Amino acid sequence: MANEVDRSRRSLGARSQESIVTVHRAGIGNRLLAALPPADLGLLTPYFQKVSFEPDAVLVRSGDELDPVYFPHSGAIAFMLDMPDGQTVATTLMGREGALASFSVLGPSLSSVTAVTRIAGTASLISAAKFRAAFAQSTAIRNVVQVHARAVLLQLQHVAACNALHRVDGRMARWLLQLHDRVPDDRLPVTQEALAQLLGVRRTTVTLTMSKLREAGAVPSDGRGFVEIDRARLEKVACDCYRLMQRNIDRMYCEELAAPSSALGEQKMAVCRGKAGIAYSS
Template sequence: MKRHTSVGNRLLAGLPSADLCLLAPHLQQISLKRDAVLVRSGDRNEKVYFPHSGMISFMLDMPNGQTVATSVIGLEGAVGMLSVLGPSHSPTTAVVRVPGIASQISASRFHAAFGRSSGIKQAVQTHTRAVLMQLQHVAACNALHPVEARMARWLLHVHDRIDADAILLTQEALSELLGVRRTTVTLVMRKLRASGAVRSGRRGMVEIDRPRLEGAACECYKVMSCQYHQIFPAGDNEASQSGRTGR
């Protein structure tokens, strides 16, 4: 673990220098390991994480043991940031799906800086808008669209947050994202392979053909991308040049 030395997260990069200085001395850079659980549902948010790379999914745990993704974030968002708005117990489980790096800070230090900074308050508002937008569209998409279109949408969300066209996601991870059985994932991936939208290799490696995958996805993806552009205007920081989230 090392001290934070550069800004790669969009929320951090968008802060005025004076506001970032309230956080910078307390930020530590860590590795996000695949399948690592950053916080479990019902646990207190002890830390706030600002991803610089990789992808994290927020999973809702149902009483019958099933899990389903409610949203995902990459370098545009944070984990634990919304604890400043109310009770600090997490309503979801945050799981690293694509490894990367992040800056972390204790929740108590972040809350203290939040109370002193209008810039950090604005960043929390921006993050809240992005999360609520995603939650609303995911809920509608789950209710209205077939699983193949939803699979394509999730794969595009993942692709927006990585630097390669090859995505390492196991069938178990995909089944949890979609809230379906692994047998359903197998059938859906077979259809996407037949259309040329994806090519699956060994060990869960999924190589995508983005234009074809966009054609297989429901309209929710384009609507959400448009709204991300409105929430995170292009050119507002270094991350917007990467061509990932909100491309």
């Protein structure tokens, strides 16, 4: 199986990626792909390879070429900004609502961040060259990339404001809620070290903040490699950034992404009536 993964990386022209362990047949679980009409999706599917990635896998490093393009079907990927003093801080979080390296449609370019998986999952890969070719042919693909780009920019803006203005406990609650949006369980497989990197703080700060969240009942328990949350109480602790960001992204996906199937159409209408979560729904 390791040889098969190596062959898939070479065929896609990818840089070295750590901990990608399995190649599968391509499927549709990604929100952007699910929004494409069959003919437009057909421009991509012949070239997809589906991979599994483990926690802490590095999918692209800062300075690497944005190639291949990943369409996550599950899991969570953090975009980490590496500072000159060796510290790191997360700028965005992405799951099946997005596409890593989709901005390669603008032409060959280097990544400004390091993309690290925080929650294990799967993704469909396609070479940047093949994706650019499909992008040039399809109005629908161009539309989903545009919507995704605006959603990423919106998240960047909210995270920047949140980091500057809000306390660590509110920011940690926001990151935990964002992770929970992408995990179908109240028990999040995330370490305190990973939370420290997301927040850009010391591990001791995470430990103290986690204690405060436990006292508030927002985190009933946490242990080695997991954090159990009480979502309702965690939402009360989180800063307003989470609710505002989520509402705006939901509205954007609801109003601007096409729903080619009746099932997705019903889901879209439910969200338009005020039911949150379309950005993270398949």
